[in-house]
Structure formats: C-alpha cells, structure tokens
Amino acid sequence: MKELSLNLLDIVENSVKAGATLTEMLLEQVGGALTFTVRDNGCGMDEETVRRVTDPFYTTRTTRAVGLGLPLLKLEAEQTGGTLTVQSDTDPVHHGTTVTAVFHTDHIDCPPLGDVVASLITLIQGHPDTDFLFTHRLGEQEVKLDTRELREVLQGVPLDSYEVLQWIEGYLREQYQSINQ
Amino acid sequence: MTVRELVDSGAVKAAALPDGDREIEGVYIGDLLSWVMGRAGSGDAWITIMSNVNIAAVATLADTACIILAEGVQPDDGVTEIAREKNINLLLSDRSAYDTAVWLHERL
Numbered sequence: 001m002k003e004l005s006l007n008l009l010d011i012v013e014n015s016v017k018a019g020a021t022l023t024e025m026l027l028e029q030v031g032g033a034l035t036f037t038v039r040d041n042g043c044g045m046d047e048e049t050v051r052r053v054t055d056p057f058y059t060t061r062t063t064r065a066v067g068l069g070l071p072l073l074k075l076e077a078e079q080t081g082g083t084l085t086v087q088s089d090t091d092p093v094h095h096g097t098t099v100t101a102v103f104h105t106d107h108i109d110c111p112p113l114g115d116v117v118a119s120l121i122t123l124i125q126g127h128p129d130t131d132f133l134f135t136h137r138l139g140e141q142e143v144k145l146d147t148r149e150l151r152e153v154l155q156g157v158p159l160d161s162y163e164v165l166q167w168i169e170g171y172l173r174e175q176y177q178s179i180n181q
Numbered sequence: 182m183t184v185r186e187l188v189d190s191g192a193v194k195a196a197a198l199p200d201g202d203r204e205i206e207g208v209y210i211g212d213l214l215s216w217v218m219g220r221a222g223s224g225d226a227w228i229t230i231m232s233n234v235n236i237a238a239v240a241t242l243a244d245t246a247c248i249i250l251a252e253g254v255q256p257d258d259g260v261t262e263i264a265r266e267k268n269i270n271l272l273l274s275d276r277s278a279y280d281t282a283v284w285l286h287e288r289l
Contacts, residue, residue: 001213006215055234056235057263068215068218068235068242071235072215072235075233075235
C-alpha cells in the first residue's frame with residue numbers, strides 16, 4: 001500500500017472481525033525504526049492459524065481464495081529491512097492477537113506513514129461500538145486517543161455522529177500540530 | 182496470442198506454464214502489489230520485478246493471463262512451485278518492463 005496508515009486500517013479490520021471490544025494501536029518512532037503494534041482482545045487464533053496468516057493463500061474469508069492483509073504488511077516491513085510478528089492466544093480469559101511490524105524509515109522502500117488521523121476517523125465511523133486506544137509516540141511526546149474516555153464523557157451520544165467525529169479529528173490534528181511546533 | 186505462443190516465440194522463458202492455452206488480452210505493468218490487485222485486468226500479461234510468493238496471490242485475484250518477471254529477475258524460492266500448484270503462468274524476461282511491453286504491444 002502506498003501509505004502505512006492504510007495498512008493500519010486493514011489490520012484493525014481483522015481485530016474487529018475477531019470480535020475485539022478493544023483494539024490498541026501503538027506507533028513508536030525510535031531513531032530510524034518505526035514500530036507499529038496492533039493488539040486486540042478478539043477471539044485469537046490457534047498456533048496453526050498463526051503460522052498460516054502470512055501465507056497469501058490463507059484467508060478466513062469465504063468469498064475469495066486469497067487474503068493479503070498480513071502478507072502485504074509483512075512484505076512491506078521486510079522490504080525496509082524490518083520484520084513482522086504475530087502472537088495470538090485463544091485462552092478463554094486472555095484471548096487476543098498482537099501484530100507487530102517494524103519498519104526502517106530511513107530505507108528508500110519504506111512507504112510514508114500517510115494520514116493516520118483520517119484512517120482513525122474511518123475506523124471509528126465504521127465501528128462506533130468498539131473501542132480503540134491509539135497512541136503515537138514521537139520521542140518524548142505522544143498523540144493519544146482513547147474512545148473509552150470519550151464514551152464516558154459523551155454519555156450515550158454515538159461516536160459516529162458528525163459532531164463527535166469532527167471533534168475527534170480536530171483533537172488529534174491539534175496534538176500533532178503542537179508536537180510539530 | 183496464447184501464453185504458450187509467447188513462450189515459443191523465444192522472447193521469454195517459462196518458469197511455470199500450467200495454463201499455456203490462456204489468451205493474452207492486454208498488458209499491465211506494476212510493482213506495488215496492493216495497487217496491482219485492483220488495476221491489473223483479467224487476461225493481462227502482468228509485468229513486474231516483484232518476485233515473492235505474494236505475486237501468485239495477486240495474479241490469482243486479478244485473474245491475469247501470466248506474470249512476467251522483467252529485468253532478469255528470478256522468482257524467490259518456492260514461488261515457481263506455488264505458481265504451478267495454483268495454475269499461474271510464470272514467465273521470465275531479460276528485457277526491461279518497457280521493452281517487454283513494447284514487444285507484446287507489437288504482437289497482440
């Protein structure tokens with residue numbers, strides 16, 4: 001994909017499909033490496049499935065024979081000299097999946113991060129009843145959004161209402177702006 | 182032109198030719214796989230320099246007539262076997278993507 005933020009969307013969709021009530025997204029830039037972690041509390045996968053998810057001919061979809069979300073993310077990470085790891089647990093209490101991709105951002109084949117804010121808005125709009133915790137660490141500073149906190153304040157106003165989405169977008173963009181200054 | 186006729190012309194070599202009677206109806210060039218997925222047409226000869234297993238998946242999705250690895254690129258380990266197994270024609274060209282496309286254009 002041309003932008004990493006689109007991969008983020010793609011991977012989080014898997015978490016939502018796995019029944020996650022909370023999906024955490026962490027972007028962390030340390031030196032020349034960007035670590036991209038998606039951790040959910042969805043149903044998890046057994047060992048055999050974890051082994052196969054980076055195989056492009058493995059998919060949980062029944063409408064077509066190919067699933068390319070994770071294989072493409074793996075390829076993109078490896079093209080920059082990075083890695084992709086998938087850990088998962090189907091334990092009745094501690095179930096969930098963690099996908100970690102490391103990109104070397106100083107590599108010429110590393111795609112730009114793209115518009116993360118737009119991707120987050122798309123996610124919340126598409127899944128207003130699931131919670132997302134987004135953290136983007138940039139050195140000492142961070143940009144953060146926790147939909148659980150929003151929900152508490154909003155007292156029943158749906159997250160996908162226009163005003164709320166507008167507010168979230170402004171809130172995130174403001175945080176990025178203050179870091180850039 | 183069928184994929185087998187393309188191979189017989191000597192312009193490309195076949196790494197895997199499980200479906201040689203497939204007709205080539207057009208050409209698509211691209212290396213960003215997520216982009217190619219949505220744009221390569223059914224029946225296209227898809228020219229790329231990407232050589233990993235994901236190309237077989239993209240060719241399946243886009244229903245291309247064949248994959249042509251240009252610039253003398255060799256498939257990664259195991260990709261030829263997967264192409265054969267998934268009924269995907271995988272060809273090798275020493276020419277650039279441009280020259281391969283021009284060559285095809287003159288004969289299609």
